[in-house]
Structure formats: structure tokens, C-alpha cells
Amino acid sequence: MIRWNDLTSQQQRGALMRPAVSASASIEATVNNIIEQVKQLGDAALITFAEKFDKRSNVRLIVPQDEIDNSAHALSTELKAAIDTAYNNIKMFHQAQRPKNIELETTAGVLCELRYQAIDAVGLYVPGGSAPLPSSVLMQGVCAQLSGANTIVLATPVNGDKRIDPAILYAAKLCGITTVVESGGAGAIAAMAFGTNSVPKVNKVFGPGNSYVTMAKQLLSQNQPGFAIDMPAGPSEVLVIADQRANPQFIAADLLSQAEHGQDSQVILLCNDQETINQTQQAISSQLSCLPRADIAKAAMKNSSLILVDSIEQAFKVSAEYGPEHLILQLKEPQKYLDLVTNAGSVFVGDYTPESAGDYASGTNHVLPTYGYSKVYSSLNLLDFFRTYTVQTISKKGLKSLSTAILPLAKAEGLDAHAYAVKVRLEQLENDE
Amino acid sequence: MIRWNDLTSQQQRGALMRPAVSASASIEATVNNIIEQVKQLGDAALITFAEKFDKRSNVRLIVPQDEIDNSAHALSTELKAAIDTAYNNIKMFHQAQRPKNIELETTAGVLCELRYQAIDAVGLYVPGGSAPLPSSVLMQGVCAQLSGANTIVLATPVNGDKRIDPAILYAAKLCGITTVVESGGAGAIAAMAFGTNSVPKVNKVFGPGNSYVTMAKQLLSQNQPGFAIDMPAGPSEVLVIADQRANPQFIAADLLSQAEHGQDSQVILLCNDQETINQTQQAISSQLSCLPRADIAKAAMKNSSLILVDSIEQAFKVSAEYGPEHLILQLKEPQKYLDLVTNAGSVFVGDYTPESAGDYASGTNHVLPTYGYSKVYSSLNLLDFFRTYTVQTISKKGLKSLSTAILPLAKAEGLDAHAYAVKVRLEQLENDE
Structure with a gap:
């Protein structure tokens, strides 16, 4: 067990360090x-x-x-x-x-579209x-x-x-x-x-x-x-934020259901109550004894930390810095805190929302960014199976209007052929008139 | 100039081959x-x-x-x-x-959300x-x-x-x-x-x-x-599909406005009319003589092909195989063909929609997948600056319903702690009753 505020900022970074993945x-x-x-x-x-x-x-x-x-x-x-x-x-x-x-006329005679194509x-x-x-x-x-x-x-x-x-x-x-x-x-x-x-x-x-x-x-x-x-791969991980009224048996079960995935899994508990952390530790020991994959879970627990924080608000700051794949909130009135969530792959809200619900059957996707990638990658979703492309359709009038923007920019960028592709059309329009 | 149907399939692949990019x-x-x-x-x-x-x-x-x-x-x-x-x-x-x-109750008491977070x-x-x-x-x-x-x-x-x-x-x-x-x-x-x-x-x-x-x-x-x-990088490229009524001066200007980007740019014309191709070749020569970046454009034209196709439909098949960054349609009634478009980064529809309009000012994004990546990557869009994550909130009743799906799956996958995280909660519910 670690008390967050007792750590130097270097030790805090160390406490959130992920197990090294060696791509030899x-x-x-x-x-x-x-x-x-x-x-x-x-x-x-x-x-x-x-x-x-x-x-x-x-x-x-x-x-x-x-x-x-x-x-x-x-x-x-x-x-x-x-x-x-x-x-x-x-x-x-x-x-x-x-x-x-999506379809939008940005200027009279200039129709822009964003279209989706299934891969x-x-x-x-x-x-x-x-x-x-x-x-x-x-x-x-x-x-x-x-x-x-x-x-x-x-x-x-x-x-x-x-x-x-x-x-x-x-x-x-x-x-x-x-x-x-x-x-x-x-x-x-x-x-x-x-x-x-x-x-x-x-x-x-x-x-x-x-x-x-x-x-x-x-x-x-x-x-x-x-x-x-789809996305970069990494070991699976969970971060649980719990308060003093949370059930230590639930917390222990959620931590272990992550730990049993693999020896390189990482589980972190952030809790503002020392007694809850102590009871969670005991619950982990007793639950481990009944677990067929106890050896894997025990090894994973070595990469893991139970951390005492000053406040639930602090816990959310630590979580945002870590960027967990799975984030479980065993809090009183957890909805109140949802706006503090950032950098998580999937969030499990409340005492009766275990990670295994999302792993299997709630409806959300269990393919999630991990290893810090939840700061920048999305959880797998339907759009990952599509690509977008754009379509523009410009009328003669539309090109005339737009030329006052295209020609000075092409000139500034030294791209004369870009300008000429517009000029040759404007000349044709003048001839037509 | 190449006649598509005279080529063996190997020669066809060769005609669409992109200049090699050496990452030394x-x-x-x-x-x-x-x-x-x-x-x-x-x-x-x-x-x-x-x-x-x-x-x-x-x-x-x-x-x-x-x-x-x-x-x-x-x-x-x-x-x-x-x-x-x-x-x-x-x-x-x-x-x-x-x-x-997005917010959806997949089962009574099981609320799933997809949320967007700006990077x-x-x-x-x-x-x-x-x-x-x-x-x-x-x-x-x-x-x-x-x-x-x-x-x-x-x-x-x-x-x-x-x-x-x-x-x-x-x-x-x-x-x-x-x-x-x-x-x-x-x-x-x-x-x-x-x-x-x-x-x-x-x-x-x-x-x-x-x-x-x-x-x-x-x-x-x-x-x-x-x-x-954002996406893999590659040299810029354009593919123009034109019919016999297209203006060779417009086609030439569009090809050259791509070619002036760099020596490794690639431009391809697919046209169903030999005479239009001949006139385009002449227009390229005459336009090149007035172009400050003529040396670059000439070098790029060496990677490039003017291809005679049997039909406009065939042109769309060839284009889909190539997957151009920019696709320009100088066709009569081009809207009729839009459903044939696939694997393009951005599409420019009709005689008065030059690529330079999209490069600068129509409103679409000019950061586009190239070098064959338009088969699988999107044109740059607002969602590239967001990530999605999911949130699930499950009630006691919701978890009970869902347990009939979670428990057999956890058992089949040999993940006992996953099952236990549900069982320990169901036991608590029974005790509460």
C-alpha cells in the first residue's frame, strides 16, 4: 500500500509505471x-x-x-x-x-460532402x-x-x-x-x-x-x-476508484478479474480510506485461494498498487495521468464524477457494474486502448470499420466566388499550376459569355 | 499513352505502380x-x-x-x-x-454510452x-x-x-x-x-x-x-477520369497542378477517347512552357500515364484498384457515377471543380491518404482530433439479467475471476433480500 501524498513526483511516476514490454x-x-x-x-x-x-x-x-x-x-x-x-x-x-x-454548401455553388465507405x-x-x-x-x-x-x-x-x-x-x-x-x-x-x-x-x-x-x-x-x-497492443489493465463505503469483496474481485488475464496485467486501486484498502488486501488473499489461475493473478499483482489518496478528486487526477484501459468507479453517487473522467478506454459506473459485464455482454466493446494509449486512441467502435472521404461539386458561379480565395493562396505558396487550373476555367467562362 | 485492354494483367498492375519510396x-x-x-x-x-x-x-x-x-x-x-x-x-x-x-439501454438496467473526448x-x-x-x-x-x-x-x-x-x-x-x-x-x-x-x-x-x-x-x-x-505519408497523386467532351486544357491544368508538387508526384488520366488524350498531351506541353516549376512537373510526368479505357465504367474499376488521393471527374452528368466511387481521398465533381479548389478553399480537408492508403484510411476530419470511450452503468436488476450471459461465457473462456466478480455481487443481492 502506498500513500500518494507521501511520494515525491518521481515516486508518483514510478508508482504508475507500466511493466516494460520488450519487443526483442x-x-x-x-x-x-x-x-x-x-x-x-x-x-x-x-x-x-x-x-x-x-x-x-x-x-x-x-x-x-x-x-x-x-x-x-x-x-x-x-x-x-x-x-x-x-x-x-x-x-x-x-x-x-x-x-x-454530411452535406453542406459552404459558399453558393460549392457543395461539400463527407461520405462513409465500409472498408x-x-x-x-x-x-x-x-x-x-x-x-x-x-x-x-x-x-x-x-x-x-x-x-x-x-x-x-x-x-x-x-x-x-x-x-x-x-x-x-x-x-x-x-x-x-x-x-x-x-x-x-x-x-x-x-x-x-x-x-x-x-x-x-x-x-x-x-x-x-x-x-x-x-x-x-x-x-x-x-x-x-486497429490499434497498438499492450497488456491489459484496470484502475478502480473506490470510497470508504465501497465493498472490499467487490473491489478485490474486480482487481483479480483483471489480474487473471496475464502476468503482465496491471491493477491499481485508488481509495481515500485506509481501512477499505486493508480489507481489500485481505479479500484479495482469500479470493486468490479459490482461483484456478491464481499463479497468473499473483504474478500480475506484483506489478500492481493499492494507493491511498487524499480525496476522490485527487484519484481522478491520478487516473487521468495513468490513462487506464478499464476504469471502475465504486463510489457513492458515481454519476457526479463522470465529468472528471478522462483518458480511459471504458468506464464501469457504480458498485454493480463489474468489468466482466463489459468484457462480455453489456454491449460495449472490449477491444480497448491500453498501455497509456487511452490518451489518444479510441475504444474499438463501428467507425473503425469505415473510412471517410470528401466530395466537392462546384458550379461555374461557385468557382468564380472561390477564385478570390484560391488565386492569392496559390500565389503565396508559389504553386502556379494550381492557380492556372482555376484561371483556364475562368477564361473559358469569359469566352462563353 | 496506354490502351488499358491491350495490357496483360501484370502490365496493368505495372501501369498503376507507384514510384518507390525509399526509407533508407x-x-x-x-x-x-x-x-x-x-x-x-x-x-x-x-x-x-x-x-x-x-x-x-x-x-x-x-x-x-x-x-x-x-x-x-x-x-x-x-x-x-x-x-x-x-x-x-x-x-x-x-x-x-x-x-x-450516444446513449442506449441495451437491456433493462444496462445503460451504455459512447462519449467523445477531444485529444x-x-x-x-x-x-x-x-x-x-x-x-x-x-x-x-x-x-x-x-x-x-x-x-x-x-x-x-x-x-x-x-x-x-x-x-x-x-x-x-x-x-x-x-x-x-x-x-x-x-x-x-x-x-x-x-x-x-x-x-x-x-x-x-x-x-x-x-x-x-x-x-x-x-x-x-x-x-x-x-x-x-495522423496517417502514413506518401507522395501526392491525382487521377482524372474524363470523357470525350471534356476540355483538354482543363485536364492538362489539373494534371500539372498535381505534378508541380514534387518529382515523386504521380498523375494518371483515364479517358475513353483517343483524340481527347492526344489533345491533353499537347495541352500539357504548351502549359509546361509557362510553368515556373516546370522541371519538377516534367520529372513527375515521367511517373505518370495517360490511359485509354473502353468505357467510363472501366475507368472507375481501374481507379478503385489504384485508390487515388485525389479523383477528378470531368464527365457529362458526373453525379450519375458517384456511386461507383470507392477508395479515393477526395473527389472533385464536374468540369468546374479543379483540385486546387479543395487544396485551398472549398471547405474540404486537403490532408488525404495517398500511396494506396485511401483503401483503408480516412481523409483528415474533425474526428481525428477526438477519441471515443465507452461508459456503462448497470443497476442491480440489470446485472442479474446480464449474469445469464456473463457467467457461461466466463466459464467457457476459463476466466473464473471474471465470473466471481459477478457472483460476489449476486450473493450480496441475495443477502440484502
């Missing part, structure tokens, strides 16, 4: 090699990687459509209903984000691991579906003789995903960036992944013109 | 060194670079406020009025892009060169001003004993820019990313620049958590 040169070299092989060999490279890294034999790269169509049969009633509910809530909230074109082909990545992550499919897939993208590719790895889990396939089916690639890692990202015989080429790849996936996304988005990624 | 390892090493020096030495590094690269003595880094305030006096009446008109049109069109927060501190870069670029200040500055950003920094280089041009300062004054940095290049970008004694730290840097500026933006956005840039 060896990872970069490995990933560059993988990218190059996929570019040269296409599917054959993916098959080699699946055999080598995932210990697979008789590799298939694309899941047959009937396996996707029949995926619901393998699910329990509860899980199918849960995926349905989550899908509906996420869809409802993201549908409300649908953009509208034509998108790739969604869902990491493997000890358990399937259908929620990650829904968070990305609903947006892709609502955007109307023509091509929606999902890639996810499998190990040994496993198949992609039916929960993943069922979520993919709901989202209208057009191709499911049974292959993961940097190779799958490269395959989506370049296209192979089996894997359609996409314009933008979304989703989390391990350090190889992250490196592949980063390298390809830098070096492959026309290819983009 | 030596530029990367130089820029990394500049970044490191600015990080360590702050202002002192900027002063050293100004002396070394820009041959300046008695370097000042920040323009005094009264010089900004009095900048209008040094301008001609025509130029001041032109800047005023451009500012007003750009402001009107971007004001119309102001985002609205707190932004940096605008305007390159130097043979002439000042006030339009570049306006395009970035209007957005920053409308967003309500607290800190708006403008950086631009000067050479020798020059000062920043009053046209730049007047545009900055209109846009409410808070600090004008008289320093450019990779050093200025690094100064804005880290902050120095004189230069405020910003979260996001916008604007074009030379290969050192571009490299600095790229490296810092990768390696500095919380720091972002």
Missing part, C-alpha cells in the same frame, strides 16, 4: 522471416508453420462451411443463449454508432490459448458485419489434433464471417495482409495476439501500403 | 539519433539542429505572441481576405462534423520549402480549434536569418494556436512528442513533412506509448 530484435527477425515466407510461398508456408509451431498434421487451413453452420449443436443451451444475448447487446450498441453522410475486406484475429475466446469474435465480428464489409476473415490458431472450438464458430456464424482460417500467429496475419490461395487478402486486421502477432501487425502496417491495423 | 536505413539511424538527443537535451538539441541544419544563428524557438497578433499587417489585402475565406469555409464544413455522444494536446507540422504553406496550417488548425484541444502547437522550420512567414502566423492566429515553434524537421517532431522547456508535450502530431519528419513520426508513434500520428 529476435522476435522482429523471426517475424520478418515468417512474413517473407508467406509472401513467397502462400498456403505452403502456413502449412509448414502449423506443423512446426502448432504440432499439427494433415493441416487444413479453411474451416468447411457446414462445420460453421452446424456449430450450435455442440454447445450447451446456456452457452448458446449467452452468446446470443451478448451478440444482440453488442449489435444494438454498435448499430447506434452507424455514421451518417472492403477486414481480418479478425482471435488468439488461441487454454480456452476458446468467443467474446473476442463477437466484439470484432459484430462491427464487421454492421459495416457491410464484403470480405470478413477470421483467423485463429489450433494446436495438435484439435479443431477450432464450436463456440468460436457459432459466434463467427452469427457475425456473418465469410472465411474462418484455422491458422494463427504471425503467419496468419501475413496471409491476410498479402492474400494466399486459401486466405482472402484484407485491408485491415483487428484483434489481440501474442508478441509475434503484435509484431507482424506492426511491421506489415508500416511496410505494406494500403494495409492498416 | 541511414535516414532511420539519423532520425533515431535526433530523437535521442532531443529526449536527453531538450531545447539545447533543437538549437544545435537549427544552427547545423538550418544555418541559423541567435536561434529563437518560440514566436512571441505579439508577432502572431500583428501578423495581419504584413499581408496584402487580397491574401488576408483569401486566408479569411478559406478559414471560414473549412471551419463551416468541419463544424458540421462535430460528433454527438488534450495536439501538434501540427507545416513543412518549410521555397514558399510558405498557410493552407496547411488552416487544414490542421481548424480541426484542432473546433475540437477544443487545450494545447495546440504548430512547428515549422525557417532557414538562415528568416522568420516564419506572416501568412503562416496569421493562419495560426485565426486557428487559436497556443504555441508556434520556429523549428522543424525530426527534431521538432521529437520535441512535441517528449516536450521540452519551450515546447509543450502533445499526444498526437499531424501534418506532412520530408523523409526525416515522416521517419520521426513513424518511429515515435511506434515506440512512445500514448503518442500517435
Whole structure:
């Protein structure tokens, strides 16, 4: 436990320091090699990687459509209903984000438009691991579906003789995903960036992944013109602001539900009451003892701080400086404080709004900027699947009016051909008269 | 001149190939060194670079406020009025892009919100060169001003004993820019990313620049958590689609107004009439002879193609494949074709809508995705100066309903602490009853 006001400003920065993420040169070299092989060999490279890294034999790269169509049969009633509910809530909230074109006459005869275009082909990545992550499919897939993208590719790895889990396939089916690639890692990202015989080429790849996936996304988005990624990746994190009336069991559970994500997760509590912090510490210990992923959570707790602040207002200042991915407010009358929120990925308001609600089913997106990027990046939203472009339509009269602005500016900038493109038209108009 | 249908598909790809942009390892090493020096030495590094690269003595880094305030006096009446008109049109069109927060109850007791937050501190870069670029200040500055950003920094280089041009300062004054940095290049970008004694730290840097500026933006956005840039940079380009009734003088003027930007600019004409192409070629030659920047334009024309297509519909397909930064439609009834437009940065509709109108004064933004990025990136718009985040507020009843979705999903994903954060709250509710 730390008392914020006892720290020097250097110590305060230290207390909010995130665990270092090392993108080693060896990872970069490995990933560059993988990218190059996929570019040269296409599917054959993916098959080699699946055999080598995932210990697979008789590799298939694309899941047959009937396996996707029949995926619901393998699910329990509860899980199918849960995926349905989550899908509906996420869809409802993201549908409300649908953009509208804008049209405005800035000067008589000068019509300007801002138009939205769905990105034509998108790739969604869902990491493997000890358990399937259908929620990650829904968070990305609903947006892709609502955007109307023509091509929606999902890639996810499998190990040994496993198949992609039916929960993943069922979520993919709901989202209208057009191709499911049974292959993961940097190779799958490269395959989506370049296209192979089996894997359609996409314009933008979304989703989390391990350090190889992250490196592949980063390298390809830098070096492959026309290819983009969703946002920079980083370890997951939560910051809880709680007052003296908050329930220490709730606080502990929220901190641990973040800590169980990974050893590099970070959790921070800001509280204005010493006794609540003490009780939270005890609750963490007792809850940890029942947690299957206790080892991971314990390791993550080492990056983490329980901080005593002078006031709730101070807590919001510290939070804004840190810029948490998830911000939980266990406060009396939390609505009163919402205007103090800044630099957070997603905010959970009140004692009965745990982070896991947003992770799965409230309707908000769980793909969020982390590692300080919530100061400048958005939480994933429907507009990430669109691009905007402008259209201008100028009448003869409109160009005449506008010329008094264009010609002096072109002259000042020394761009004579820019001016001439207007002058040649004005001359034509004079001839016409 | 090329006839599209005579080409093999490989030759077609070749005809649309962009000039290679080399980001050499030596530029990367130089820029990394500049970044490191600015990080360590702050202002002192900027002063050293100004002396070394820009041959300046008695370097000042920040323009005094009264010089900004009095900048209008040094301008001609025509130029001041032109800047005023451009500012007003750009402001009107971007004001119309102001985002609205979204609020939706996805389930009874589950309120989800999408909120917009202006990025707190932004940096605008305007390159130097043979002439000042006030339009570049306006395009970035209007957005920053409308967003309500607290800190708006403008950086631009000067050479020798020059000062920043009053046209730049007047545009900055209109846009409410808070600090004008008289320093450019990779050093200025690094100064804005880290902050120095004189230069405020910003979260996001916008604007074009030379290969050192571009490299600095790229490296810092990768390696500095919380720091972002607007979009990938590339040479400027235009694609004109014209029919047999288009005016060859207009077409030539539009192609040349792009070509004069730089030797690496690319211009493409797609036309369904051989005679119009021939006349355009002649018009280019005659217009080139009167052009002060003819050498640059001639060099750029070498990267460029005049292509005969079978039909206007085919032209739109070729354009979509290329993805031009600027797309000009000199067609009869051009509105009929607008639904065929895809992958363009900004579209100029009809014979009297030259690109220079959008470059300066129509109201649309001239910062556009280029080099193939118009397939996936947006033209600069007001939302680039905002970020979105989500807020959820869940009632006791809401959490109960949602738990039937959260618990099976948390179980399927093997995240027990996620489930427990809900269970501990449901237990409390049962105890309360």
C-alpha cells in the first residue's frame, strides 16, 4: 500500500509505471522471416508453420462451411443463449454508432460532402490459448458485419489434433464471417495482409495476439501500403476508484478479474480510506485461494498498487495521468464524477457494474486502448470499420466566388499550376459569355 | 499513352505502380539519433539542429505572441481576405462534423454510452520549402480549434536569418494556436512528442513533412506509448477520369497542378477517347512552357500515364484498384457515377471543380491518404482530433439479467475471476433480500 501524498513526483511516476514490454530484435527477425515466407510461398508456408509451431498434421487451413453452420449443436443451451444475448447487446450498441453522410454548401455553388465507405475486406484475429475466446469474435465480428464489409476473415490458431472450438464458430456464424482460417500467429496475419490461395487478402486486421502477432501487425502496417491495423497492443489493465463505503469483496474481485488475464496485467486501486484498502488486501488473499489461475493473478499483482489518496478528486487526477484501459468507479453517487473522467478506454459506473459485464455482454466493446494509449486512441467502435472521404461539386458561379480565395493562396505558396487550373476555367467562362 | 485492354494483367498492375519510396536505413539511424538527443537535451538539441541544419544563428524557438497578433499587417489585402475565406469555409464544413455522444439501454438496467473526448494536446507540422504553406496550417488548425484541444502547437522550420512567414502566423492566429515553434524537421517532431522547456508535450502530431519528419513520426508513434500520428505519408497523386467532351486544357491544368508538387508526384488520366488524350498531351506541353516549376512537373510526368479505357465504367474499376488521393471527374452528368466511387481521398465533381479548389478553399480537408492508403484510411476530419470511450452503468436488476450471459461465457473462456466478480455481487443481492 502506498500513500500518494507521501511520494515525491518521481515516486508518483514510478508508482504508475507500466511493466516494460520488450519487443526483442529476435522476435522482429523471426517475424520478418515468417512474413517473407508467406509472401513467397502462400498456403505452403502456413502449412509448414502449423506443423512446426502448432504440432499439427494433415493441416487444413479453411474451416468447411457446414462445420460453421452446424456449430450450435455442440454447445450447451446456456452457452448458446449467452452468446446470443451478448451478440444482440453488442449489435444494438454498435448499430447506434452507424455514421451518417454530411452535406453542406459552404459558399453558393460549392457543395461539400463527407461520405462513409465500409472498408472492403477486414481480418479478425482471435488468439488461441487454454480456452476458446468467443467474446473476442463477437466484439470484432459484430462491427464487421454492421459495416457491410464484403470480405470478413477470421483467423485463429489450433494446436495438435484439435479443431477450432464450436463456440468460436457459432459466434463467427452469427457475425456473418465469410472465411474462418484455422491458422494463427504471425503467419496468419501475413496471409491476410498479402492474400494466399486459401486466405482472402484484407485491408485491415483487428484483434489481440501474442508478441509475434503484435509484431507482424506492426511491421506489415508500416511496410505494406494500403494495409492498416486497429490499434497498438499492450497488456491489459484496470484502475478502480473506490470510497470508504465501497465493498472490499467487490473491489478485490474486480482487481483479480483483471489480474487473471496475464502476468503482465496491471491493477491499481485508488481509495481515500485506509481501512477499505486493508480489507481489500485481505479479500484479495482469500479470493486468490479459490482461483484456478491464481499463479497468473499473483504474478500480475506484483506489478500492481493499492494507493491511498487524499480525496476522490485527487484519484481522478491520478487516473487521468495513468490513462487506464478499464476504469471502475465504486463510489457513492458515481454519476457526479463522470465529468472528471478522462483518458480511459471504458468506464464501469457504480458498485454493480463489474468489468466482466463489459468484457462480455453489456454491449460495449472490449477491444480497448491500453498501455497509456487511452490518451489518444479510441475504444474499438463501428467507425473503425469505415473510412471517410470528401466530395466537392462546384458550379461555374461557385468557382468564380472561390477564385478570390484560391488565386492569392496559390500565389503565396508559389504553386502556379494550381492557380492556372482555376484561371483556364475562368477564361473559358469569359469566352462563353 | 496506354490502351488499358491491350495490357496483360501484370502490365496493368505495372501501369498503376507507384514510384518507390525509399526509407533508407541511414535516414532511420539519423532520425533515431535526433530523437535521442532531443529526449536527453531538450531545447539545447533543437538549437544545435537549427544552427547545423538550418544555418541559423541567435536561434529563437518560440514566436512571441505579439508577432502572431500583428501578423495581419504584413499581408496584402487580397491574401488576408483569401486566408479569411478559406478559414471560414473549412471551419463551416468541419463544424458540421462535430460528433454527438450516444446513449442506449441495451437491456433493462444496462445503460451504455459512447462519449467523445477531444485529444488534450495536439501538434501540427507545416513543412518549410521555397514558399510558405498557410493552407496547411488552416487544414490542421481548424480541426484542432473546433475540437477544443487545450494545447495546440504548430512547428515549422525557417532557414538562415528568416522568420516564419506572416501568412503562416496569421493562419495560426485565426486557428487559436497556443504555441508556434520556429523549428522543424525530426527534431521538432521529437520535441512535441517528449516536450521540452519551450515546447509543450502533445499526444498526437499531424501534418506532412520530408523523409526525416515522416521517419520521426513513424518511429515515435511506434515506440512512445500514448503518442500517435495522423496517417502514413506518401507522395501526392491525382487521377482524372474524363470523357470525350471534356476540355483538354482543363485536364492538362489539373494534371500539372498535381505534378508541380514534387518529382515523386504521380498523375494518371483515364479517358475513353483517343483524340481527347492526344489533345491533353499537347495541352500539357504548351502549359509546361509557362510553368515556373516546370522541371519538377516534367520529372513527375515521367511517373505518370495517360490511359485509354473502353468505357467510363472501366475507368472507375481501374481507379478503385489504384485508390487515388485525389479523383477528378470531368464527365457529362458526373453525379450519375458517384456511386461507383470507392477508395479515393477526395473527389472533385464536374468540369468546374479543379483540385486546387479543395487544396485551398472549398471547405474540404486537403490532408488525404495517398500511396494506396485511401483503401483503408480516412481523409483528415474533425474526428481525428477526438477519441471515443465507452461508459456503462448497470443497476442491480440489470446485472442479474446480464449474469445469464456473463457467467457461461466466463466459464467457457476459463476466466473464473471474471465470473466471481459477478457472483460476489449476486450473493450480496441475495443477502440484502
